[in-house]
Structures are given as C-alpha cells and as structure tokens.
Amino acid sequence: MSSFLAQARFRRDHQWAPEHMSAYLDEELAAQARGRMERHVGECPECGRLLADLRVILDGLHRLAAPSGGVDAARIAASVRLRLRGLAGGQ
Numbered sequence: 737m738s739s740f741l742a743q744a745r746f747r748r749d750h751q752w753a754p755e756h757m758s759a760y761l762d763e764e765l766a767a768q769a770r771g772r773m774e775r776h777v778g779e780c781p782e783c784g785r786l787l788a789d790l791r792v793i794l795d796g797l798h799r800l801a802a803p804s805g806g807v808d809a810a811r812i813a814a815s816v817r818l819r820l821r822g823l824a825g826g827q
C-alpha cells in the first residue's frame with residue numbers, strides 16, 4: 737500500500753473511530769469493526785488516549801448505574817455519545 741493510501745485510510749479511521757468508541761467498549765461492534773478500531777488506536781496516540789478516557793468514564797457510569805437503578809447513568813451515557821459524535825464531526 738502506498739503511503740498516500742495509508743494516510744487516506746488513517747484519516748478516514750481517525751474520523752470513524754471516535755464515533756464508534758462507545759459501541760466498541762459496549763462490545764456492540766462486529767468483528768471487522770472491532771479490528772479496525774484496535775488497529776487505529778494502535779497507530780493513533782490521540783484516539784488511544786480518547787478511548788482510554790472513555791473506558792474510565794463508562795466504567796464509572798456502570799458502577800453508578802448499579803445502586804441507583806441506572807436511569808441517570810443511561811442519560812449521562814447518551815450525552816457522552818452525543819458529545820463524541822460532535823467531536824468526530826468537528827474534525
């Protein structure tokens with residue numbers, strides 16, 4: 737693969753990855769998309785950091801959800817997803 741194509745792929749994945757991180761962490765992605773995510777975060781420190789941060793946030797939300805019934809946590813998780821989509825769209 738030429739470096740031009742590799743860069744084009746990288747940019748596409750860089751836009752795609754943030755939009756799909758919450759689904760990835762919830763194990764909702766198909767195997768092919770999971771592989772795409774893992775490849776990209778392996779070669780992109782920015783998305784690697786974002787994914788690590790999101791993992792911490794979602795872990796916290798899941799812990800919060802258990803005692804409180806989960807309604808608020810579900811709303812917060814939805815707003816996190818919306819913000820991630822905004823992030824991805826702004827780049």
Ligand SMILES: [Zn+2]
Nearest residue numbers: 750780782783
């Ligand atoms: Zn990236």
